[in-house]
Amino acid sequence: MGHKQSKERRFLKIALLTVSDTRSLETDTSGSYLQQALEEEGHSLADRQLVIDDIYQMRATVSAWIADPEIEVILTTGGTGFTGRDSTPEALAPLFDKHIEGFGELFRQLSYDEIGTSTVQSRCLAGLSNRTAIFCLPGSTGACKTGWNGIIREQLDNTFGPCNFVQHVGVKAK
DSSP states (O other): EEEOSSOOOOEEEEEEEEEESSSTTTHHHHHHHHHHHHTTOOOEEEEEEOOSSSSHHHHHHHHHHHHHTTTOOOEEOOOOOSSOOOHHHHHHHGGEEEOOOOHHHHHHHHHHHHHHHGGGGGGOOEEEETTTEEEESSSSSSHHHHHOOOOOOOOTTTEEEEEGGGGSSOOOOO
């Protein structure tokens, strides 16, 4: 387990995207959980949107956020499974400058304790694009809790050590 380093806490501006063909913002319990969790941690919600599971709509929304100098982190929920419409990895992986390989691996390890071998059907992923960290979580609220509490919360805390992603996000080229 990591440790806290002695430095002043930096809070981030985070955009949140729900990918769903069936939910609305009102029925999006996973997105609502992530919004509440990031705000309780002290971060601010820069934008929140919901798009259908369409590669080009996802890319358009996330690309705009990657280019936005105010947005430092993007969280997505949904579209990471194996059904015919699940296409978050195909939509967003090509946008990454660097893939965070260990994210999906660690998520599946944590998830195994909760759902057993069904975790192999999770195609969650993460990467960095234009000094923006992007974390793509499954659509279930339980999976979002696992990802946030088990990985993302600490990695978005600049006082967490020995390393975290805060140093890799922020000021973007203009």
